[in-house]
Amino acid sequence: MEGPVPQKSKLMRSTESFQRFRRTxxxxxxxxxxxxxxxxxxxxxxxxxxxxxxxxIGVLDSGIGGLSxxxxxxxxxxxxxxxxxxxxxxxxxxxRSAEEIQERVFAIADxxxxxxxxxxxxxxxSATIAAVEGLRASYPVPIIGMEPGVRPAVTMxxxxxxxxxxxxxxxxxxxxxxxxxxxxxxxxVITRPCPEFVDxxxxxxxxxxxxxxxxxxxxxxxxxxxxxxxxLGCTHYPFLTPLIQKIAGEGVLLIDTGSAxxxxxxxxxxxxxxxxxxxxxxxxxxxxxxxxxxxxxxxxGLPGLMAPRSVVASGQKG
Numbered sequence: 001m002e003g004p005v006p007q008k009s010k011l012m013r014s015t016e017s018f019q020r021f022r023r024t025x026x027x028x029x030x031x032x033x034x035x036x037x038x039x040x041x042x043x044x045x046x047x048x049x050x051x052x053x054x055x056x057i058g059v060l061d062s063g064i065g066g067l068s069x070x071x072x073x074x075x076x077x078x079x080x081x082x083x084x085x086x087x088x089x090x091x092x093x094x095x096r097s098a099e100e101i102q103e104r105v106f107a108i109a110d111x112x113x114x115x116x117x118x119x120x121x122x123x124x125x126s127a128t129i130a131a132v133e134g135l136r137a138s139y140p141v142p143i144i145g146m147e148p149g150v151r152p153a154v155t156m157x158x159x160x161x162x163x164x165x166x167x168x169x170x171x172x173x174x175x176x177x178x179x180x181x182x183x184x185x186x187x188x189v190i191t192r193p194c195p196e197f198v199d200x201x202x203x204x205x206x207x208x209x210x211x212x213x214x215x216x217x218x219x220x221x222x223x224x225x226x227x228x229x230x231x232l233g234c235t236h237y238p239f240l241t242p243l244i245q246k247i248a249g250e251g252v253l254l255i256d257t258g259s260a261x262x263x264x265x266x267x268x269x270x271x272x273x274x275x276x277x278x279x280x281x282x283x284x285x286x287x288x289x290x291x292x293x294x295x296x297x298x299x300x301g302l303p304g305l306m307a308p309r310s311v312v313a314s315g316q317k318g
Contacts, residue, residue: 054276056081056285057265058117060108063091063202063290064298065236066123069146070284071304072262073121077275080282083115085314088290092198093126094167094234101130101169109135111287111314118274121265122146123235126169129176142268148233149255150180154187156253157229163222164191166233167198190225194218194237201236204298211243219247232256239302287314 057077059070063086070084085108087093093101105127109120119142120135122128128145135143148170153162162184170176171191180189196214205211222230230252232238238256245254269275276282284306288295292311299305 054081054278055116055118055274056083057119057121057269058083058085058109058112058115059121059123060085060105060112060127061087061124061235062093062127063088063198063236064295064302065198065201065234065239066121067299067302067305068235068238068256069121069123069258069261071306072258073265074282074284074306075304076259076262077266077269078281079276079278080269081276082282082284083112083117084284084286084308085112086286086288086290086295088202088288088295090289091202092167092195093124093130094169094193094195094198096126096169098130098169101127102134105131105135106138109139113139113141117141119144119265119269119272121261123261125234126167129170142272142274144261144265144268146235146261147257148176149231149257149260150184150189153229153231153253153255154184154189156255157187157227159226159228160186161188161190161225161227162229162231163225163227164189164231164233165194165197165218165237166191166231167195168193170233188225190222190227192218192222194234197240198234198236201239202298204301206239206302207243211240212247215240215243216247219244223248223252227252229253229255283309285309286311288312289314 057073057080059066059082066086067084070082073080073082087104087108090104105122112120122132122143122145125146125148132143132145148164148166150164171193200206200211200214228251230244230248232254235258238258241254241256286295286308288311292313295311299308
């Protein structure tokens with residue numbers, strides 16, 4: 001005999017109602033004059049696919065770190081235009097509550113979609129854990145999130161010990177613990193929050209004595225525990241890869257999932273008929289709640305990034 005059907009909590013019903021409301025408002029916005037082609041595309045009709053192909057990919061992060069994912073997307077999909085939002089006025093997300101992160105991410109998603117973005121990439125592990133499911137329930141566009149590279153790490157370790165550098169929000173998130181429970185098995189996984197890594201990248205300090213001292217304080221305990229694979233579980237951390245590798249040694253494998261996310265973006269856009277077919281070079285436009293002049297200065301020193309066409313203050317300071 002079947003048991004009683006579980007009843008949804010008041011909070012769950014309220015959240016679902018809000019998501020339906022937000023989706024309706026978003027679709028109504030797209031009915032404004034001049035936006036009909038976006039609405040048509042989002043509803044799955046193909047008559048105006050060429051217009052949707054020309055739209056940008058929206059990428060968001062708590063600050064500069066998500067540009068490591070932009071770097072990978074541009075390397076794989078060079079014809080795509082990208083609009084990037086760096087929420088540096090609220091950085092880091094890793095020390096904030098899930099509710100605070102959700103509020104910021106939804107506000108930024110609204111802004112990017114108002115620019116006509118055809119897909120959103122949540123280039124932040126903390127934001128993915130806190131908000132990606134709600135975003136997918138609220139907006140009718142493809143939304144791609146991050147996932148720490150635990151799955152490949154546990155297959156590559158020879159010592160049976162994997163180290164994960166991540167943010168506090170990622171480590172305490174239910175999604176991360178489910179990932180460990182599903183894939184870690186007999187492998188020992190050591191987690192370590194590294195908020196100082198975020199601060200270094202936000203300041204553009206990726207080498208030198210200060211950066212080396214900070215990185216060594218986090219890497220050495222992992223090596224002492226015999227970790228032979230280190231997962232870079234925050235999109236800021238790949239900008240410190242040369243320094244981390246130098247301190248860890250060539251025998252330690254570093255895993256960054258930015259390239260895997262870029263491949264997923266390509267698969268999703270191809271599946272939805274949204275890949276840009278032009279042969280020209282796509283451009284990067286940056287919006288930030290921080291200081292545009294600081295962004296330009298830091299970006300100039302980060303390897304592998306295309307020069308942005310524009311860096312603009314967004315006014316989204318909370």
